[in-house]
Amino acid sequence: MAKQRMIVTDDQLLIDMELLFNAIRAANGDWEKVEQDMNAYLEAIISMTRPQE
Numbered sequence: 001m002a003k004q005r006m007i008v009t010d011d012q013l014l015i016d017m018e019l020l021f022n023a024i025r026a027a028n029g030d031w032e033k034v035e036q037d038m039n040a041y042l043e044a045i046i047s048m049t050r051p052q053e
Contacts, residue, residue, distance in 0.1 A: 006019065011042075
């Protein structure tokens with residue numbers, strides 16, 4: 001069975017801890033950058049699911 005890494009709800013991004021810590025390591029410990037990236041990703045997903053007017 002495949003491992004679920006991320007769940008996107010209407011206003012939350014639920015992410016696997018391994019994926020999160022790997023992202024922080026890849027950013028050389030810059031967790032604020034990773035936080036900013038995750039928030040941008042969530043906003044992009046939310047904007048794709050909003051009804052078009």
